Amino acid sequence: MNITTMTIIYTTIITGTLITLISSHWLLMWIGLELSMMSIIPVLMNKANPRSTEAATKYFLTQATASMILLMSIITTMMYSGQWSIIHSNNPIVSLALTLSLIMKLGLAPFHFWVTEVTQGTSLMSGMILLTWQKIAPLSILMQTTPTINQPLIISSALMSAFLGGWGGLNQTQLRKIMAYSSIAHMGWMLVVINFMPSISLFNLMLYIMLTISLFTAFYTNNNLTTLSLSHVWSTAPPTIIIILLNLLSLGGLPPLMGFSPKWIIIQELVKNNNIMIPVLMTMAALLSLYFYIRLTYSTTLTLFPTTNNTKTKWCLYNKKTVTILAPMTMLSTMTLPLTPLLLTLN
Template identity: 40%
Template structure:
């Protein structure tokens, strides 16, 4: 992403569109905010690369389809508002359009393909900021049969889809779909809970993508030969991955623990079993990466020397890694202190 005036302008419009959606007092106002957000994000996605142009076109077509279904449902809902009978079909259409906008299964087909053509900065925006408005609108109108189906399918597809991926962007996309199932499950039980989960997820995703962007990593085979000069950096990178997967000693386990606790209190053990089993599969392909990078005998060239490109960026990565690795211990210590 080029740091110029147009980038700053479109970034501000993207944020403004999200704020309009989540603060609107009518569905029509929410639709308008979503459209502003979409039309400002397209120029940010499009740069000189062919893949990004293709990705922006795919993103535009799917989001335009979701927006048209959303607007149609809103208009039909307003026309039927004078009747006392509540129309569940309109609610289902609204919720389906928002699922398509957020990239949840079974409407996830566009998400990994679009991610593959974006830069890491735009991928971060797509995985975090662009989910805020659809998730917030979904929390207003929870359609029970559809959200349960989406929770089960998102956890299944997010886990199984990442097993055979070699591209880190697609791996992060399927990981995001799996995390979406946990967010939807948290939303089904509590509004505060999904916001908490989303904040932790955004922090962990930012720390990973900051690392990938700093060292220009795009594929799994680049991880094997990276950081031969500095094993501690390699440990931090893979511990961040395990934290994103939700392994217990790290910070990524905390939001999952809160959702598991909520599901246990509400006696939703069937959904809990499915989600925990699918998360174990995501942890498997993270562990497979770590095992390959640490345990296999890869050759090291003596002349391969690296330098940290920017000391300021390196310090930032260390700070985010510290929170990701030791954040759970800090939060538990503060809890018992106060």
């Protein structure tokens, strides 16, 4: 892909998401989603092979189905209200269709199967865009239509996503699939609190994006695709081990890393609203995710595989892939837990 084509495609992806974020007109919001969806398909197929073509096809079919359901809810809202602006609707059909379409776009359970397959079939950078930037627009629509969405369906889907995201990643060896299941579990955490305080969901999304970008960038610098290749990072890029260790433990939500903060705030907010069983179940689901994060940490940092010579590190440690964003992203996503009281006051 040449530089002109790549610039046009990425500009369209960013423009589509921004149109969805700033518009108060249902049709413009839908058009922004479609722009973002259509423009990311060439990104998914950047390296032309049967796996990427299959992944792009699965992504297109799922997102097109969700877009049709969303358009049906938009037209139904316009028929009953007579206007295209975003307003609260008491119509159960509108509420159900809107919630289902956005759940499908975000890849939450029970419509989560496409996330792992599409992420596994693409490159690391394409998977990173899919799991980070493409989540912003649907989640912004959910935040703007919080009074309209079906609350029991959202909470049920969030709980299922947290558990299935943990269970699905337990026996995985492919790093892209592990990150996809991690995305499903974190989306569950974001949606379980969206009815009570959407700003907490936004805070969780921003932190999740920083953590995911840091991990994908660390994988990209050493071209790690499996846990086996990740276990050899200590002999080629020793500093990367610390970055991967911090980001994985932060994703798992262990203090004193920053990933502990959103889980703590979400549990606190749910308890404030007299929900006791939901945070208990979400905490149990978080332990499942924490297990495969610690498994990755163990294979990366606590094992030394036998070498054929007397040296423990490879003689050539020079890596041509220099990513300047890795260090600041790691610092922001792991070392900023003391700023949590300030974030709470902003909410």
